[in-house]
Amino acid sequence: MTVLVFGRTGQVARELARAGGVTCLDRAAADLADPQACAAAIRAIRPQAVINAAAWTAVDAAEDHEELATTINGAAPGAMAGACADLGIPLVHISTDYVFAGNGTAPWRPTDPTGPLGAYGRSKLAGERAVAAAGGTWAVLRTSWVVSAHGSNFVKTMLRLGRERDELRVVADQIGGPTPARDIAAACLKIAETLRVEPDKGGIYHFAGAPDVSWADFARAIFAQAGIACRVTDIPSADYPTPARRPLNSRLDCSRTEAVFGLKRPDWRASLRDILTEIEEART
């Protein structure tokens, strides 16, 4: 199977590249701010499947740049889906827990009503809708709290701050599943391969690491595994004001993904060890 990936430098895109057998397009090759250029790239390369791993992911900055974020996260995936429909090939598009409002404590199912709290979530929801509206074969894989040794993520932020400070105040009322980028990459490839032969398996799917945890407890796990003696103090979200509101309940019900594709929720605690080792090796 020849797979075209949008994104090359991002967390998931890097892991797709590492898995091998894919062609990755970076921003210079296909800028998502120009949706028609993305469609043209698909028509020119004529792959057997497309995975979109590129996105505007700066949650707070999206509040001041919603139009551009919506072009990148909404219109560009829509144009990709149109080109894929024309060629009769599947598109796997990655989305986020931030399409949900985060009320309650029950894990969100793929069919649950959305209600994004901020511009990033709204722009990602626009992408989901545009992909579905194009009329081709598609899967939207919603994931959460992506972590890897590369790019910018919570693990790397905690390692940096934890080495500088004795104490960190971290929100304890936002709960979700940290998800290793490597597992997302493997899931996207498996879904693309399946949709090529079984297009009726398309739709919205959830895929998040287990167990669910608060950001504060995740920070404690990072410090414990990295051997960093930084104390973590639980705080409510209200005590950590940010331009964009985040959902309190980011739990994703991933049972449909396991039932249809055999993809189980990965245990982030095992992957965290590998990620920390990889970060440490790059430092020395």
Ligand SMILES: NC(=O)C1=CN([C@@H]2O[C@H](COP(=O)(O)OP(=O)(O)OC[C@H]3O[C@@H](n4cnc5c(N)ncnc54)[C@H](OP(=O)(O)O)[C@@H]3O)[C@@H](O)[C@H]2O)C=CC1
């Ligand atoms: N990070 C997370 O915690 C979560 C991410 N997701 C979703 O998962 C997917 C992958 O995220 P992740 O790997 O973390 O992303 P990263 O933030 O690590 O990387 C984003 C990627 O998108 C590329 N990109 C951004 N803007 C453009 C543009 N205008 N044209 C072309 N490429 C662009 C970046 O390229 P460049 O280096 O040139 O900027 C980079 O390769 C996204 O759809 C995201 O919404 C879902 C849940 C959680």
Ligand SMILES: Cc1cn([C@H]2C[C@H](O)[C@@H](COP(=O)(O)OP(=O)(O)O[C@H]3O[C@@H](C)C(=O)[C@@H](O)[C@H]3O)O2)c(=O)[nH]c1=O
């Ligand atoms: C640095 C820091 C953050 N926090 C809080 C802020 C926030 O609520 C939470 C996580 O911070 P981040 O800025 O890393 O998280 P954020 O950028 O909101 O992460 C999100 O990214 C997008 C792309 C997604 O799709 C989501 O699934 C999610 O992973 O931790 C603290 O409480 N204390 C701190 O010292």
